[in-house]
Every structure is written in structure tokens, then in C-alpha cells.
Amino acid sequence: AHISAPRPPLALGDRTIRFDAPQVMAILNVTPDSFSDGGKHIGDPQAAADTGFAMAAAGAALVDVGGESTRPRAARLWEGDEIARIVPVIERLAAAGVPVSVDTRKAAVMEAALAAGAKIVNDVSALRHDPRSMEVVAAAGCPVILMHAPSAGDDPHDNPAGYADVVSDVFDMLEERVEACVAAGIGRERIMVDPGLGFGKGLADNLALVNGLAAFQGLGVPLLFAGSRKRLIGALSNEAPVSERLGGSIALAFRAAQQGAQMVRVHDVKESVQALHLWRGLADAGLSA
Numbered sequence: 539a540h541i542s543a544p545r546p547p548l549a550l551g552d553r554t555i556r557f558d559a560p561q562v563m564a565i566l567n568v569t570p571d572s573f574s575d576g577g578k579h580i581g582d583p584q585a586a587a588d589t590g591f592a593m594a595a596a597g598a599a600l601v602d603v604g605g606e607s608t609r610p611r612a613a614r615l616w617e618g619d620e621i622a623r624i625v626p627v628i629e630r631l632a633a634a635g636v637p638v639s640v641d642t643r644k645a646a647v648m649e650a651a652l653a654a655g656a657k658i659v660n661d662v663s664a665l666r667h668d669p670r671s672m673e674v675v676a677a678a679g680c681p682v683i684l685m686h687a688p689s690a691g692d693d694p695h696d697n698p699a700g701y702a703d704v705v706s707d708v709f710d711m712l713e714e715r716v717e718a719c720v721a722a723g724i725g726r727e728r729i730m731v732d733p734g735l736g737f738g739k740g741l742a743d744n745l746a747l748v749n750g751l752a753a754f755q756g757l758g759v760p761l762l763f764a765g766s767r768k769r770l771i772g773a774l775s776n777e778a779p780v781s782e783r784l785g786g787s788i789a790l791a792f793r794a795a796q797q798g799a800q801m802v803r804v805h806d807v808k809e810s811v812q813a814l815h816l817w818r819g820l821a822d823a824g825l826s827a
């Protein structure tokens with residue numbers, strides 16, 4: 539069945555993102571070592587911005603610019619270096635009117651990115667890594683994406699305890715983070731959540747999360763789903779390398795849309811947009827899943 543829980547549009551400064559159809563967030567990593575596209579955009583902000591323009595032209599509602607790889611055991615990154623990597627790219631995209639989210643855990647990077655024109659903060663630590671990040675987001679008045687990761691420390695994947703029940707454990711943590719944000723003055727209408735596929739989660743955990751995505755609509759805020767090119771695709775398809783996971787990425791985006799995800803975070807925009815158009819057509823026709 540199609541579970542679509544349209545949410546009020548997300549206000550992005552002078553524009554809004556409407557969720558009556560699932561939206562696409564494009565991934566633009568400006569890092570040397572991101573797991574799937576590291577090294578592609580570092581060192582040439584114009585080339586990186588050009589990629590972002592192409593992503594927006596291909597239908598992305600948002601371009602997610604990240605300067606720090608969040609893969610397991612990634613090298614720690616000084617905030618000054620992270621800012622130097624992403625601000626020149628964000629400035630170019632924002633100047634051209636492309637809505638940008640900044641993928642960072644550091645308060646100083648959030649401040650610099652917002653000043654450069656970013657409209658949303660995307661924090662894989664759900665505003666837990668940097669003690670100042672909650673107040674920066676509250677003061678900025680911008681939307682924020684709270685992602686589940688088991689650790690707020692340097693390596694977000696650290697997860698010695700494992701999960702009793704991964705869907706409810708992730709749900710409970712996200713619920714706690716949403717309430718913490720609301721208590722800090724970040725209104726629910728500015729919050730999105732994300733189950734953090736692959737962050738301190740094994741194959742069984744990831745599969746349970748994909749199958750249980752609809753549960754997260756219970757949090758009453760839009761859901762972002764990010765499965766693009768992630769390891770569970772390789773695990774289920776003869777260990778396909780990162781560069782050969784488009785089919786699985788599209789399948790995951792479609793499945794997330796079927797379960798009500800309001801936005802999907804992808805590397806391959808054109809193909810994902812086409813898949814979501816299919817979902818939209820099927821849902822409008824009222825066909826069963």
C-alpha cells in the first residue's frame with residue numbers, strides 16, 4: 539500500500555519545499571575520502587558548484603554540501619579546513635538560487651555555511667556532537683535534519699551496544715532529539731528526521747529499517763531517507779562495488795517513497811527523479827504497491 543503522509547511544506551527562507559510528492563536531496567561531497575564520491579569535487583569550487591547546478595537542473599529540490607567524510611574511522615577534520623572546502627561552493631550555489639543544505643556536525647561550520655547562503659542544517663549527530671550546534675540552529679531559525687547515529691563522538695558508527703529492536707531504538711532516539719530541539723526553541727515545523735542507514739548498523743539492522751520506514755511517520759515530521767550507494771546494496775548483490783549500485787539505490791528510493799518518505803538523499807539525481815515520478819503516477823492512480 540502507499541503510505542503517503544503529506545507534511546506541511548518546509549520553509550526555506552524565500553521558498554518552500556513541498557512534500558505532496560517525494561523530493562530529492564542531491565549529495566555533493568567536497569571531501570577527499572567520502573565512501574562513494576570522495577575526491578571528485580575537492581579543490582575546484584567552481585567545478586563542484588557546476589555539479590550542483592546540474593543536480594538542481596535534473597530536479598533536485600536541495601543540494602546537500604558536505605566537507606567531512608562520515609564513513610567509519612574517517613580522519614578527523616579541523617573546522618577551518620571544513621569551512622574552506624564548502625563555503626566557496628555554497629556561495630556559488632546560493633548566489634544562483636539553488637537551495638543548499640550543509641552536511642556538518644560542527645557549530646562553526648553551520649554558522650559559516652548559513653552565512654554563505656545555506657538554508658538547512660543536516661547533522662548526522664542530530665545536534666549532539668557539538669555542544670553549540672543546538673543554539674546555532676535555534677538562533678538561525680533554519681530547518682534542521684536530525685539523523686540517527688549510535689554515537690555523537692568522532693566516529694558516528696561506534697555502536698558497541700547494538701540494538702534491542704533497531705526500528706524502535708532509532709525511533710526513540712529521534713523522538714528524544716525532536717523533543718530536545720522543540721525545548722530549545724526549534725519548532726517542529728523546522729525539523730526533519732532520518733534513520734541514518736548504515737551508521738553503526740549491520741545488514742539486518744538496515745533491512746529492518748527499510749522495511750519499517752513507515753513507522754517514522756509517527757514522529758509527525760518529514761522523513762529523509764538516504765540509502766544511495768550504501769553497503770546493504772552491495773551485500774545483497776554480489777558485493778557490487780560502490781560505483782555499480784545505481785539499480786539498488788533507485789529501488790531503495792522507490793521503496794522509501796512507498797512508505798511515505800518525504801525526501802530521499804541520492805547521488806544519482808536524474809534516475810532518482812524518474813523513479814519518484816513513477817511512484818507519484820502509481821500513487822495517484824491508486825494502484826497497490
Ligand SMILES: Nc1nc2ncc(COP(=O)(O)O)nc2c(=O)[nH]1
Nearest residue numbers: 572573574608660685732734735764
Ligand atoms: N542526513 C544524512 N546525511 C548523511 N551524510 C552522509 C552520509 C554518508 O555518506 P554519503 O554522503 O556519501 O552518503 N549519509 C548520510 C545519511 O544517511 N543521512
